[in-house]
Amino acid sequence: MTQAEVLSSILASRHSCRGFLDKAVPQEVLSEVLADAQNVPSWCNSQPWQVLAFGSQETRALTAALYEHSGVAGHESDIPFPMKYEGAYQTRRRKCGWQLYEAVGVPKGDRAASAQQMRENFRLFGASNFLLITTPKALGSYGALDCGAFVTAVLLGLQARGLGGIAMASIAGYAPFWRARYDIAEDRDILCGIALGYPDPDHPANGFRTGRASEKEVVTWV
Numbered sequence: 316m317t318q319a320e321v322l323s324s325i326l327a328s329r330h331s332c333r334g335f336l337d338k339a340v341p342q343e344v345l346s347e348v349l350a351d352a353q354n355v356p357s358w359c360n361s362q363p364w365q366v367l368a369f370g371s372q373e374t375r376a377l378t379a380a381l382y383e384h385s386g387v388a389g390h391e392s393d394i395p396f397p398m399k400y401e402g403a404y405q406t407r408r409r410k411c412g413w414q415l416y417e418a419v420g421v422p423k424g425d426r427a428a429s430a431q432q433m434r435e436n437f438r439l440f441g442a443s444n445f446l447l448i449t450t451p452k453a454l455g456s457y458g459a460l461d462c463g464a465f466v467t468a469v470l471l472g473l474q475a476r477g478l479g480g481i482a483m484a485s486i487a488g489y490a491p492f493w494r495a496r497y498d499i500a501e502d503r504d505i506l507c508g509i510a511l512g513y514p515d516p517d518h519p520a521n522g523f524r525t526g527r528a529s530e531k532e533v534v535t536w537v
Contacts, residue, residue: 325474330525332479332511333415333440334518339371340444340511344476352468357461363454364462367447367497374445378438381492385437390488393452393504394459403532407525414523436485440520442510447486447493449503462506469509479514479521482507 316324345368357363369377390396400408413423421428439445448466450458466482473480486493490505499505514521 325471329470329474330479330521331481332514333435333481333520334515335441335443335479335510335512336515337441338443338513340478340513342370344478345444345511348469348472348476348478351472352465355461355464355468357464358457361454361458361461363450363458364465365449365503367449367499369445369447371443374439374443377445377496380496381439381486381489382434382437384489384492385434388489388492391490392488393490394487394506396484396488403528407528411525414525415520418523419519435520436483439483439508439510440481441512441515442481443512444510446509446511447497448506448508449499450506452502452504459504459506466507466509473511477513478511480509480511482509 349366349368353362399405416423416429416432419432421432446469448462450462454461470480470482484507486508487505493499493505494501
């Protein structure tokens with residue numbers, strides 16, 4: 316395969332993994348993924364991302380603490396979440412949600428069951444390992460943009476090695492939790508996390524794939 320074909324294959328096969336096997340990712344494998352991701356471009360080569368990489372033992376402790384915290388604490392993020400989704404963005408968001416609920420057996424209209432499924436975010440979907448990504452406050456949106464490129468590269472690096480991952484903005488809704496627990500400086504924003512591990516092929520949440528907009532919907536040729 317050509318390099319273009321390999322890249323196309325990895326992009327097409329990647330999905331957000333929401334069910335993992337009870338098997339830790341070796342640190343050397345995760346180090347390779349992070350080293351590859353370090354090659355992404357950033358504005359003026361600033362490389363604004365900082366990563367807290369969690370081994371399996373700390374991930375288990377974190378999961379228990381985060382799940383408990385999310386049940387009692389209010390939303391408090393460093394970076395404002397989207398005000399609302401409209402038009403095609405809302406349609407795509409809703410479709411993704413209903414696909415997930417259908418896959419895991421949540422009936423439409425069952426708010427209690429859908430809320431419980433949402434809380435699986437704070438169990439990190441049973442991931443064996445976790446990455447927390449922070450960005451400098453002073454770099455604002457452009458620092459976050461550069462970090463997005465890094466997150467994408469990590470996800471592709473995981474996919475290329477037979478691992479699964481999911482980027483998680485939800486965890487950023489509890490910024491004080493992360494700052495206090497891991498002594499994160501006030502001059503950095505809690506941006507997102509990546510839950511990762513070996514995907515469970517039999518988990519129902521891994522049984523669907525989202526669609527993608529066509530070129531004509533997102534590209535204007537001039």
